[in-house]
Amino acid sequence: MKRWITFDLDGTLMQNPFGKWIFPEVEALVCAGLSEPYEVRKALVREHEARMDRNETVAAYDWDEMLRQLLGQLNLKLEIDIEQLVLKHSIQPKIYLLEDSILATLEKLKSKGYSLAVATNGFYKYQYPVMKELGLAEWFDEIITPEKVGCGKPNIGMVRELLQTGELVAHVGDRLDHDVYLANRLGVPSMFIYRDLPEALRKLPIEQRSADPEFIAICENKLKVENPSLTAVPLPPDYVATHVLYRLEELLECV
Ligand SMILES: [Mg+2]
Structure with missing residues (x-):
């Protein structure tokens, strides 16, 4: 036992590394793709909260999928892999x-x-x-x-x-x-x-x-x-x- x-x-x-490194990098990539400012972090967090409100406690933490959905809504053809960004920024x-x-x-x-x-x-x-x-x-x-x-x-x-x-x-x-x-x-x-x-x-x-x-x-x-x-x-x-x-x-x- x-x-x-x-x-x-x-x-x-x-x-x-999400708050200080990953979200800012994703936001910079998206803004560059759009050629205008866009609050990516806010949009992702809003989607996260909406999913939590619906008790979708798995989907609410699927940042890669939420980002893909957002890129689709923005009509942006960008390949951003959050898992890879975690590996990149996981250094002290x-x-x-x-x-x-x-x-x-x-x-x-x-x-x-x-x-x-x-x-x-x-x-x-x-x-x-x-x-x-x-x-x-x-x-x-x-x-x-x-x-x-x-x-x-x-x-x-x-x-x-x-x-x-x-x-x-x-x-x-x-x-x-x-x-x-x-x-x-x-x-x-x-x-x-x-x-x-x-x-x-x-x-x-x-x-x-x-x-x-x-x-x-x-x-x-x-x-x-x-x-x-x-x-x-x-x-x-x-x-x-x-x-x-x-x-x-x-x-x-x-x-
Ligand atoms: Mg905690």
Whole structure:
């Protein structure tokens, strides 16, 4: 019986190359093709959000397909391969681990006997090259991605197969609407990583932070930004983390 801990990737463990490198390059290529300005990133994100609203949690992360669709709408005959751009830009310091002690923390969890899995909404072809370059890949026993399992967060079906091989001890992530919600719906500890935690709240025990009024207000604002269609005030219980961490190492005190 394995004891699993699942992790989100983007914003939790690593910085991917999409925001700073891939989207700007794609936008430059499209604008050059059109010979006029065009907000490609905004258009792609709009399509992503529309698909998420329709609960198409796999298609919403298929950036190559969304780009092909957009190029078709724009009548542009451009060959842009986002998977290839990920490979091109997956070099440090364009991509990086969000804390220096992340690999050491994963190693300690492994030595405590936990099996580690990634539960990310990014397709495998976009995430694995980044994980490999950052030295993350070798620490994980499973990498769960939406195109492999047929759904993405916040759908709890994402970890269904994993649960057949053991118990889930905790899920760690940086989004309330995806990560905290997923863990809470599964009835497992929701480890919310929030690196901007105010100094005063860092002094509180890890399990008491989420009940603090100052932190509840932070979460209400964050949830509004993450998903404007949700009712964020008052913060619904599904989005209240059981544990709030300001650095990943604190996870070692919780499991
Ligand atoms: Mg994330």
